[in-house]
Amino acid sequence: MKLNILYIIVFAFSFLKCNSQIVKNKSTQPIVFNKNTFSEFTPREIKMLNTVYGGMLKNEILNRPTRVLAIKEILRNRVEIVKLTDPRHHKPCPMLSEIPLFNIFNKSLKRDQTFDPLKFNPLKYNFEFHSSDTQLIRVDNSDYFIIVKSQHYNN
Numbered sequence: 692m693k694l695n696i697l698y699i700i701v702f703a704f705s706f707l708k709c710n711s712q713i714v715k716n717k718s719t720q721p722i723v724f725n726k727n728t729f730s731e732f733t734p735r736e737i738k739m740l741n742t743v744y745g746g747m748l749k750n751e752i753l754n755r756p757t758r759v760l761a762i763k764e765i766l767r768n769r770v771e772i773v774k775l776t777d778p779r780h781h782k783p784c785p786m787l788s789e790i791p792l793f794n795i796f797n798k799s800l801k802r803d804q805t806f807d808p809l810k811f812n813p814l815k816y817n818f819e820f821h822s823s824d825t826q827l828i829r830v831d832n833s834d835y836f837i838i839v840k841s842q843h844y845n846n
């Protein structure tokens with residue numbers, strides 16, 4: 692009798708464990724990288740990376756192939772800057788000044804005094820790059836908006 696109860700308990704726990712693994716796997720989606728992520732970093736991208744990672748660039752990014760792809764995907768495909776002539780018609784969103792700097796590797800990292808969309812370095816900011824949602828951030832005192840697409844935007 693005790694042996695039968697033990698079998699039932701073991702079966703119940705293994706069933707619950709299998710079901711929880713199935714649910715977990717359903718929620719994870721592979722990240723699809725665009726073809727342009729397989730070309731080398733541009734000099735501009737290396738400059739952006741050096742600004743944020745400094746002496747840790749090689750260890751934190753360049754020696755990690757998956758991170759290299761992820762950074763290229765962010766810089767080349769997932770961050771967009773748009774200028775909206777009448778931003779009042781858009782939902783409220785955080786201001787760029789409210790987004791913390793990503794200064795873990797470079798404590799002297801500073802915000803740009805003026806916003807130049809051609810020189811903007813999204814890696815300087817602690818955006819939620821691993822989010823499954825697209826983010827919209829308004830550049831303070833301007834008509835510019837930064838769109839950070841979900842990491843699953845092209846699935």
